[in-house]
Amino acid sequence: MGLEAVAAPMDTLAILAKPRRRQILALIWDQELAAGEIAGNFDITFGAVSQQLKVLREADLITVRKDGNHRRYRVNKQGIAPYRAVLEAMWTSTLDHIAAAVEGDET
Numbered sequence: 001m002g003l004e005a006v007a008a009p010m011d012t013l014a015i016l017a018k019p020r021r022r023q024i025l026a027l028i029w030d031q032e033l034a035a036g037e038i039a040g041n042f043d044i045t046f047g048a049v050s051q052q053l054k055v056l057r058e059a060d061l062i063t064v065r066k067d068g069n070h071r072r073y074r075v076n077k078q079g080i081a082p083y084r085a086v087l088e089a090m091w092t093s094t095l096d097h098i099a100a101a102v103e104g105d106e107t
Helices: 009-016 019-027 035-039 046-058 077-105
Strands: 062-067 070-075
Touching: 009 019, 009 077, 019 046, 019 077, 035 046, 035 070, 046 062
Parallel strands: none
Antiparallel strands: 062 070
16 A cells, blocks of 8 residues: 655645636535536636646545546545635635625726
8 A cells, every 4th residue: 555645734725825726626615527517617728627636636625536438526525624714715805806896896
């Protein structure tokens, strides 16, 4: 039985700092999606999304399940638990910025 590489906490925080990765996590927080379904939500290539999924998977932040010819992804709630507060703070901050921008446009 070999040792698997696990991202150190600082590495995981750097992984979570990328907005695209947080967007992917938000998509699969409560549902399982195939890579193509995830990629359909972005204006980047399937390959670029696949690379982001690989990083998240290697950090143990998501799980993957084979379903025929597809791989289905879901957030690993146990793996992400130590970082949940950080994510929620990032998402709240982003929502606050969006709300401020919208409110600024209404004047």
